[in-house]
Amino acid sequence: MQTIEIERLSKTYRIYQKKEGLLASVQGLFTREYRQIEAVREINLSIAQGEFVAFLGPNGAGKTTTLKLLSGVINPTCGTAHVLGHIPWHRENAYRRRFALVMGQKNQLWWDLPAQESFRLHQQIYRIAPSTFDKTLNELVDLLKVHSLLNQPVRELSLGERMKMELIAAMLHSPEVLFLDEPTIGLDVVAQHNIQNFLRYYQDLRKITILLTSHYMKDVVALCQRVVIIAQGSIVHDGSLAEIVDRFSRYKIVTLLFAEDDLPQDLARYGEVIQLETPRAKLRIDRGVVTDVLAAILQKHPIQDVSVEDPPLEQVIAEMFSYAEQKVADQSVPETIK
Amino acid sequence: MALAQSKRPPTQIHLWQTNLATWWTILRICLEERLVYRGDFALGTLMRFLPIVTQIFLWGTIFETVSGKIAGYSYHDFIAYYLLTMVARAFSSMPGLASGIAAEIRDGTIKKYLIQPIDMIGFLLLNRLAHKLVYYGVAILPFALVFFLCREFFPALPDGETIFAFVLALLLSFLLGFFLEATIGLIGFWFLEVSSLLFIYMLFNFFFSGHMFPLDILPEPWNYLIEATPLQYLAYFPAAVWLGKVEGSQLIAALWLEAAWVAFFMITCRVAFNRGIKRYSGFGG
Numbered sequence: 001m002q003t004i005e006i007e008r009l010s011k012t013y014r015i016y017q018k019k020e021g022l023l024a025s026v027q028g029l030f031t032r033e034y035r036q037i038e039a040v041r042e043i044n045l046s047i048a049q050g051e052f053v054a055f056l057g058p059n060g061a062g063k064t065t066t067l068k069l070l071s072g073v074i075n076p077t078c079g080t081a082h083v084l085g086h087i088p089w090h091r092e093n094a095y096r097r098r099f100a101l102v103m104g105q106k107n108q109l110w111w112d113l114p115a116q117e118s119f120r121l122h123q124q125i126y127r128i129a130p131s132t133f134d135k136t137l138n139e140l141v142d143l144l145k146v147h148s149l150l151n152q153p154v155r156e157l158s159l160g161e162r163m164k165m166e167l168i169a170a171m172l173h174s175p176e177v178l179f180l181d182e183p184t185i186g187l188d189v190v191a192q193h194n195i196q197n198f199l200r201y202y203q204d205l206r207k208i209t210i211l212l213t214s215h216y217m218k219d220v221v222a223l224c225q226r227v228v229i230i231a232q233g234s235i236v237h238d239g240s241l242a243e244i245v246d247r248f249s250r251y252k253i254v255t256l257l258f259a260e261d262d263l264p265q266d267l268a269r270y271g272e273v274i275q276l277e278t279p280r281a282k283l284r285i286d287r288g289v290v291t292d293v294l295a296a297i298l299q300k301h302p303i304q305d306v307s308v309e310d311p312p313l314e315q316v317i318a319e320m321f322s323y324a325e326q327k328v329a330d331q332s333v334p335e336t337i338k
Numbered sequence: 339m340a341l342a343q344s345k346r347p348p349t350q351i352h353l354w355q356t357n358l359a360t361w362w363t364i365l366r367i368c369l370e371e372r373l374v375y376r377g378d379f380a381l382g383t384l385m386r387f388l389p390i391v392t393q394i395f396l397w398g399t400i401f402e403t404v405s406g407k408i409a410g411y412s413y414h415d416f417i418a419y420y421l422l423t424m425v426a427r428a429f430s431s432m433p434g435l436a437s438g439i440a441a442e443i444r445d446g447t448i449k450k451y452l453i454q455p456i457d458m459i460g461f462l463l464l465n466r467l468a469h470k471l472v473y474y475g476v477a478i479l480p481f482a483l484v485f486f487l488c489r490e491f492f493p494a495l496p497d498g499e500t501i502f503a504f505v506l507a508l509l510l511s512f513l514l515g516f517f518l519e520a521t522i523g524l525i526g527f528w529f530l531e532v533s534s535l536l537f538i539y540m541l542f543n544f545f546f547s548g549h550m551f552p553l554d555i556l557p558e559p560w561n562y563l564i565e566a567t568p569l570q571y572l573a574y575f576p577a578a579v580w581l582g583k584v585e586g587s588q589l590i591a592a593l594w595l596e597a598a599w600v601a602f603f604m605i606t607c608r609v610a611f612n613r614g615i616k617r618y619s620g621f622g623g
Binding site for chain 1: 356359360363364367370371374375449450452453454455456616618
């Protein structure tokens with residue numbers, strides 16, 4: 001049995017549409033127009049125990065709604081989901097003791113008290129045995145190197161330090177499933193890197209199942225073997241990161257280091273020139289013809305060095321998002337009803 | 339045999355012990371949190387005594403022009419009544435409870451109660467209890483001083499039974515105030531913004547709880563009408579018990595009625611919470 005099983009899960013919100021102006025505001029007191037937003041549309045997904053899955057999509061694609069459904073914060077409009085054999089929105093304590101949800105900067109820590117106090121409270125509400133609690137806390141504190149910060153009020157911690165404390169609070173009861181909603185948002189590069197390292201190490205150690213949403217591709221590259229892409233509430237891709245690049249990147253970036261100081265004038269006939277810095281030139285070349293084009297260049301010009309790379313992941317994902325949104329828009333029915 | 343017993347699943351007693359440990363930790367942490375902002379807290383505590391000074395002067399001036407009693411109340415009776423309602427309101431008023439719940443619904447922080455194995459209403463009740471305990475701990479000295487200075491306004495100390503009934507009325511007023519305001523806060527699941535509703539409630543509370551004047555000075559049938567609402571238990575009733583205005587079988591019946599109101603709002607609060615979270619759509623991302 002899979003750890004997470006989602007079948008035809010949908011969530012529709014009804015959102016009040018307010019027109020601009022005072023007159024419209026007064027009219028709104030009597031009659032209101034609502035729009036149905038299908039935040040999640042009949043998605044199917046299975047995640048096995050120990051998988052680290054990235055859940056990607058543009059803003060408003062339905063990622064956070066799916067995480068909220070899986071953690072039982074909201075009820076679905078239709079469809080089913082089982083996490084560790086539980087239906088999340090039944091909110092059984094037995095389920096709530098087995099998972100954790102970390103949502104960006106929405107903190108579950110007591111703002112005015114040191115994090116240590118919040119951890120102590122978690123020990124009680126999650127019924128963690130004192131010896132297990134001490135062991136887990138020490139392990140997490142060592143991994144995240146926050147020992148000296150435990151007795152400092154949370155409001156006096158930096159964003160990155162607070163995020164580390166949030167992660168500790170979420171991990172204390174050793175959840176089997178972890179939902180992470182943009183855990184590195186707003187953090188500097190060093191803090192992002194620390195959090196990534198921690199997550200990678202801990203997931204590897206405990207073999208927990210993690211579903212992560214993030215807009216930082218570096219998080220995804222560093223952590224996830226599997227990537228699920230959602231656009232306008234529907235899943236449009238489920239596979240490895242490499243598959244996405246193969247499928248959605250139509251170009252390769254070819255960098256040529258010429259042996260002569262003068263660059264050839266006719267480079268544009270081989271592909272789109274994106275950078276010229278004598279004696280180096282960077283070209284964007286259609287994937288299908290890369291070999292032929294390279295052969296032609298090498299035959300005609302003396303080349304000292306050549307490198308062929310995929311375009312930056314952010315760019316591929318951006319292309320993928322626009323393709324996915326187009327695909328969903330083509331298939332969908334009009335969504336506005338009164 | 340003993341070994342076999344120790345391997346059994348947790349017993350009811352063990353579960354209660356665990357629950358007590360959890361509640362104690364919540365209470366302890368809430369107490370610690372209350373003690374963080376010392377200045378604000380001390381000021382808030384002292385400011386509560388300001389209205390009573392104005393009441394003493396106000397009724398002093400009124401009684402200079404009136405001889406005898408107003409609706410059965412002498413000058414001393416009025417002051418004793420206001421001092422006692424001040425004690426009652428120290429139990430029943432819940433500053434920031436309803437607006438806090440509504441704000442948590444609106445900005446989405448209520449999520450934490452839905453994902454953690456914890457009951458939100460129970461948690462808030464303990465939080466409020468901590469709030470009150472810290473307040474009493476600090477305010478007991480100024481309270482004692484004010485009552486000592488105003489001792490001539492009071493009749494002789496009532497008998498043990500009346501004092502017991504007074505304490506019971508105060509404890510029930512704490513529960514009533516809590517569940518009533520929590521229910522108003524939970525209306526936030528439907529309206530999101532409850533500040534106007536809360537304003538109306540505060541207005542009614544001010545008049546009909548007996549905070550502004552003793553309810554029994556009103557002529558019939560208004561006094562019966564007002565006494566039929568639960569609001570009278572938040573200030574008027576405990577004061578009336580101490581002053582011996584409600585006695586014997588009437589007192590017992592009134593205490594039962596107060597307990598019934600507490601049960602009513604406890605259930606209403608629970609129903610509002612259960613229906614509200616079904617309706618909740620996770621505002622605030």
